[in-house]
Amino acid sequence: MYREVGVSAVFGVIFLLLFIPLQAYLGKKTSVLRLKTALRTDERVRLMNEIIQGIQVIKMYAWEKPFGKLVEKARIKELKVIRYVSYIRGILLSFIIFSTRVSVFISLVAFALLGNVVTAEKAFVITSYYNILRQTMTIFFPQGIAQLAETLVSIKRIEKYMLYDETDIGRDDVPDDRTSENSSNDKVPNSTQSTITKGSIEDMKYIDSHESLADVGKGNGIVNPVGITIKELVAKWDPLVAENTLQDVSLQIKQATLMAIIGPVGAGKSSLIQAILGELPSSSGAIDVNGVVSYASQEPWLFSGSIRQNILFGQPMEKRRYREVVKRCALEKDFSLFANGDKTIVGERGQSLSGGQKARISLARAVYRQAAIYLLDDPLSAVDTHVGRHLFDQCMRNFLRGKVVILVTHQLQYLQHADQIVILDKGRILDVGTYESLKESGLDFAKMLRESKEDGKMEEEETRSRSGSKTYQRRISETSLESLDQTHDTPVQTEEGRKEGSVGIGMYKKYFQASGGFCAVYWMMLFCVTAQLCASAGDYFLTYWVNKEEQRNVQELMARMSNDTVDVRVNATTGEDFFGKILKFVGASEEYNNYVDIYIFTALTIATVFITLSRSFIFFNLAVRAAKVLHNAMYTGVTKASMFFFNTNPSGRILNRFSKDMGQVDEFLPTVMIDVIQIFLSLAGIIVVVAVVNYWLLIPTVVIGIIFYFLRDFYLITSRSVKRIEATTRSPIYSHLGASLTGLSTIRAFRTQRILVKEFDSLQDLNSSAFYVFISTSRAFGFWLDVFCVIYIAIVTLSFFLMGDAYGGNVGLAITQAIGMTGMVQWGMRQSAELENTMTAVERVVEYQTVDPEGQLEATGDKKPPPSWPEEGKVTFDRLSLRYFPTKGADAVLRELEFEIKPREKIGIVGRTGAGKSSLINALFRLSYNEGCIIIDARDTGSMGLHDLRKKISIIPQEPVLFSGSMRYNLDPFDEYADEKLWKALEDVKLKSVIQDLPSGLQSKISEGGSNFSVGQRQLVCLARALLRENKILVMDEATANVDPQTDNLIQATIRQMFADCTVLTIAHRLNTVMDSDRVLVMDAGKAVEFAPPFELLTGISGSGIFEGMLKETGKGTYEQLLEVARKNYETIHQSNV
Structure with a gap:
């Protein structure tokens, strides 16, 4: 360039060099922000994991909204950092459009101001050089910095993990039990x-x-x-x-x-x-x-x-x-x-x-x-x-x-x-x-x-x-x-569904609707088109300027040689030029026109810079908004889903949507989309400019456009399916890791680490293979695009040789634009295909927004019960059947239950494993698919909102679930009660001293899953929650299964005292806890086989002897002792009724 334009080239190169420290700074900033993003994403995903694991308890407590606020808070923190990262990406992407144009502008203006003539040879040689530099300095260099920054963040996170203290269990030798399979x-x-x-x-x-x-x-x-x-x-x-x-x-x-x-x-x-x-x-x-x-282990661990x-x-x-x-x-x-x-x-x-x-x-x-x-x-x-x-x-x-x-x-x-x-x-x-x-x-x-x-x-x-x-x-x-002798017909686990075919325009509409609707997208596209118009106008103005200088040189040369008239054809060519007409209209002098040319070129360049940056900021704001809306909608869809959805979808599969797929929507999709918009607008500008120079070039342009379309379509058939396969093969990795971490102590005790590692390697290899196929198809696609681009450049160049008479500015513009088109078309086609592939992440996110909901949370009008409901606690089961599958023909777990529980009655529910006791609780909370009805205080629970029902029933669930956060939050997520009331509840369940010994009392942090408390202590926390709610109906689903008998007796006494005026349903874990019940419901094979006072069931007055047989299995001494308890309680109730 120095040989062509001398010292003027230095000014443009200096401008490009000044971008290097800016890009380095932005790259460093990206590294810091990327680490923050990763940490905040981890926090959100960890929270979602807890919610998914404890979803049944959350539903029974009607806690979806407070946990939604927690997730939203974590999401806002995450998006705040993602927004800053997006702005940096927008700036770096904007550099691609205006950096080389500004450099060309500086060099050519400096060249003109130094008194030189801007010819086609000078202008388009400089433009070609800067286009070469553009690839390295405005595309590859910033991308390299950004990717290096993200790589360093990933390496640091891996390094931090690798430097954690390791256990010594099995370090010296982890035996491989598979070696003994043959003998x-x-x-x-x-x-x-x-x-x-x-x-x-x-x-x-x-x-x-x-x-x-x-x-x-x-x-x-x-x-x-x-x-x-x-x-x-x-x-x-x-x-x-x-x-x-x-x-x-x-x-x-x-x-x-x-x-x-x-x-x-x-x-x-x-x-x-x-x-x-x-x-x-x-x-x-x-x-x-x-x-x-x-x-x-105390908590049974099973793997998939x-x-x-x-x-x-x-x-x-x-x-x-x-x-x-x-x-x-x-x-x-x-x-x-x-x-x-x-x-x-x-x-x-x-x-x-x-x-x-x-x-x-x-x-x-x-x-x-x-x-x-x-x-x-x-x-x-x-x-x-x-x-x-x-x-x-x-x-x-x-x-x-x-x-x-x-x-x-x-x-x-x-x-x-x-x-x-x-x-x-x-x-x-x-x-x-x-x-x-x-x-x-x-x-x-x-x-x-x-x-x-x-x-x-x-x-x-x-x-x-x-x-x-x-x-x-x-x-x-x-x-x-007998199945031990069978080696075939093993049932296959339910696989994750995978859609086929193109993503469809409807998915793009959903994405843009989430970003702010038609109006917001319209303004964003207006800025994108305006930015491209300014850029293309600058390119075309350069052609006008060069042609004008070339004409002026010809005129001066002709005047010196013969003082004759200039060729009419030459005058006509420039006189009809758009910019020439403007200058002719204002009647500016020739010397003044030179400065006007510089002013116009300057204005177009500055407009390109500012509009391009504005376009990027507007677009990434809309993208962040879309990510926020899509995530919130997916969270709402998942938490409103029926329990059947969680039964049939492993947590790893659901987390995959909230982590990897949401990450694609957050960061990768906006970058690809703005790239596609930018490239295709640039290509449209190039086509228009080339057509203005030589309209015959539209013919090969249309032909190659058709070829590119079919190439892209053929590529997408493969890549889209491979991308979906890659996404679905990723879910088992999450599930496997989650299961392995959960059962880590069991895995180490059995020294089976190698088996689990081998299975993980198999799952990872399958996912990596799909990803490798995806990368390979992308590279093959790029190669064939390059081949056809080279053919197109050859056609453009040869067309000017065949035409013969053309201005150097026009020839230079057409060739440089076509050369610039080469990498752009390849990258644009690949990015457009990548956009289609990445939109599968939106497709997967939207899929979870439309999961079949379990029912309306809040009822309206007459269906909404009054705040005082239920006032008595009378529960009637009217021909109730329950199934766990949504299909009508599925087997019923509960069959035609028909009985009535009186107000304030204490009911014990017993039965052997699989009898349907916990299913009865599921029916009461409408967690599954009920037929028939349950009536509480003259209101059909099936017609009211789920929260209207669940908030009015206290539950001490089978699973003692605690969530990370403070102890106070675990007891009172709505912040409804004073500390004094919380301490009283903890004192009633014998946990006050334990919580007081913690460093921060009620504000002490609970580990994920409540792992810093024993299982028994977790059950006592759940009991404290029930005490706080003060509802008329209490359900205890094996509430004291993991506490010692002494604590159990104290808790039973507390329940009898605190819930004396409530209807209490107790699923028995120890028969002594139901002997003082008003009546005992005996379940067997999903049916109510006995329902009477325990004394009547034990003495043969009522029932068929099932409950009596269960009690006799405890031993003669215990049988007689509990029979006496039942007799005294029966007499007390009978006397009070008399």
């Missing part, structure tokens, strides 16, 4: 001797788990006996907290010992199990674990797969042992109820199981593994009386005889069969001994035994999945254990 005699290196001290773990030593325990150590150099030794262990979950979780714990557990660990809620029972597993870090002391460890896969969990299939384990864990009857037996698919919310079924499958997994040490964390709390006795006698005492069995339990009636009993309280061991020695001691043990009125009561079907997944379908039609 039951293969030696599996899965027995460990480990010493866990502060920050270290000794090398693992392995024994053959298939040898008898008596032979352990023979011939392999290991002489340590099987067992566990704990010496002065001090441990805590949070190193910043002063109080220790476990304090000075010392235990010696020898081979062939059944040890029971008991204690009140929050005593540290589960923490002791976690310490043995190595999950709880120790501050001092040591734990020696000698032998293979197997583990059943068949029941058989969940039980085997990577272990080799041994049919004889498998059959025996299924029998000992009381799963035979359950398998006979499933259509596909043990091949029935379970998962987060597919064909779901009851809590008791989950607990027994989790126990079966632990028992199936051939181990020396079995850690069983309260597995009996989720099963009924008969099944509980079977599990304890047949599984723990019989099948696991000779093993080390550590059983955490609240079922004190089984303690007399334990070899050792450990009493824990506040992380300390109060005493260790046999049943007889402790009974004779002066500790609270004897008092606990006396206060435990039932001798054999256990929970029925407590669902306590840490992932928060709910269970609905209690029965799913069926085969038996």
Whole structure:
């Protein structure tokens, strides 16, 4: 350029160089903002994950709106940063349009002001050079900076994660259980001797788990006996907290010992199990674990797969042992109820199981593994009386005889069969001994035994999945254990739906409507078109200027040679020029015209800069608004969806829409869309300019346009489908990660990390393959576009040779525009296709906006009940049936229920696992599909709004769900009650002292899922919520399943006192809690088989003997004791009625 225009070239290059520090600054700013965006996106997605996991509790509490405000608040913070990032992107994209034009303008104006003549040769050589620089300095360079910034942010986030402290569990060697699949005699290196001290773990030593325990150590150099030794262990979950979780714990557990660990809620029972597993870090002391460890968690964890896969969990299939384990864990009857037996698919919310079924499958997994040490964390709390006795006698005492069995339990009636009993309280061991020695001691043990009125009561079907997944379908039609011999017809898990064909104009309309409607889009497009008009006018004015200078030079040359008239053709050519007519009209002199040319060129360049920047700001504002509206609409659609939707869609699939798809709509889609608009307007400008110069060029332009259209159409057929496949193959990765994190302690205890990693790799490879195919098709598309662009340039160039007579300015303009078109057409076509592909994210987001809602939240007119409703609490079930599937022909879980609950009556609801007890609660809250009606105080609940109904019924749900945030927010998200009332509720449920010990009291932070509280404590928080609502109807769905008997008795007394004037429905987890009920409803196979006062059912006055049989299974002493309780309560009620 210096050779062509001299020092004038320097001015334009300096201008471009000045952009480098600006672009660097913007790139650095992008890096900072990108990190903020990632953090705020993480916060929103984490919140959405909690909402999805706890959606049933949120619906029953009618908390959709307060959680919606939380999500909206998090979303506003996220969009605030995204808006700034979008502005920076808009500025960088604007540089593409005006930076080279400004550089050309500076160089040419400087060249003219220095007294030189701007010729076609000079002007379009400079333009060509700057177009080359434009690719690198205004497109690739800023893109490189932005992508480098985002890459650095990602690397820093990965680095932060990688630098977290790692657990020592299984670090030295994670055995691969799959190596023993071919032979039951293969030696599996899965027995460990480990010493866990502060920050270290000794090398693992392995024994053959298939040898008898008596032979352990023979011939392999290991002489340590099987067992566990704990010496002065001090441990805590949070190193910043002063109080220790476990304090000075010392235990010696020898081979062939059944040890029971008991204690009140929050005593540290589960923490002791976690310490043995190595999950709880120790501050001092040591734990020696000698032998293979197997583990059943307190909250049953199942991964997405068949029941058989969940039980085997990577272990080799041994049919004889498998059959025996299924029998000992009381799963035979359950398998006979499933259509596909043990091949029935379970998962987060597919064909779901009851809590008791989950607990027994989790126990079966632990028992199936051939181990020396079995850690069983309260597995009996989720099963009924008969099944509980079977599990304890047949599984723990019989099948696991000779093993080390550590059983955490609240079922004190089984303690007399334990070899050792450990009493824990506040992380300390109060005493260790046999049943007889402790009974004779002066500790609270004897008092606990006396206060435990039932001798054999256990929970029925407590669902306590840490992932928060709910269970609905209690029965799913069926085969038996004969399916063990079948190797085919395994049911396929429901796959995510994937649309086909083009996205459609309707999806673009939805996006633009979300951005502000037709008016806002009209103004945005007006600015886009105006910006392009200014840019094209500047390009064309440059041609006019060059032609004018060329004409003036010809005139001067001709005048000097012959003083003759200039060629008429030349005069006519420029005289008819648009800009020439304007100057001729104003009658400006030739010298003045030169300055006017510069002024016009300057005005067009400045207008291009400002209008282009304004266009970018307007567009990205609309894009952020569209993202906000689409996200809010999707949240509303999801939270209003029926529970069937959450049953049939794993949380990972739903989160995929809120994370990856929403991220595409937030950041990637606006960039692609403005790029497409900018490129196609530029192409339109180029076509117009080329057509003005030579209208014959419209012919090849139209032809190549048609070719490009069909190329793009052909490409989109493949790329669009591949993009959708990539999106759907991403969802299982989220689900797998979520499930793995939820069951991490179980996975580590079973040393099956490699199996889970292999499955993750398989899922990731599938997703990566789809993404690679998508990238490959994009590159192939770009190659063929380039080929046809080169052909088009050749046609344009040759056309001027064939024409012969044309001005240099016109030729230069046409060729430079065509050359500039090359990369632009390729990029534009690819971006237009990418826009179509990215719009699939909008399509997926909109799809969740239109999910079938469960019903109207708030009723209007006569259907809306008065604020005082219900005043009495009378509940009538009128021919009620319930199904969990929306199709009319689906099997009913509840069948033709017809009974009446009187005002202020206390009803106990009992029945075996799968009888339909929790389904009855679902029907009351309209969580499923009801037929018939439920009438409360003369109002049909089916005709009122869901919130109108749910706000008036207090619920203590099966799942003790807490949400991250403060304790106060968990109790009172609407901020309706004073602190004094909250403290009173906590005091009534015996949690006041626990909350007072927290650093900030009511404002103390709750971890995600309430993980910093025990399961029992979480249930007590749910009870406190019910106390605060003061409704006339209270439903307790196994509300005290995870608390010790002493706490249970205190809570029952509190409920009797606080809800004396309320109708109370109690699903029994211990039969003693329903013996003082006014009446007991016995459920079986979805029907109400008995409904009468407990004394009448026990004495044969009413009923068919089912309830009496359940009570007799608890033992003679307990039966007589509870019969006396029922008799006294019956007489009291009878006398009061008289």
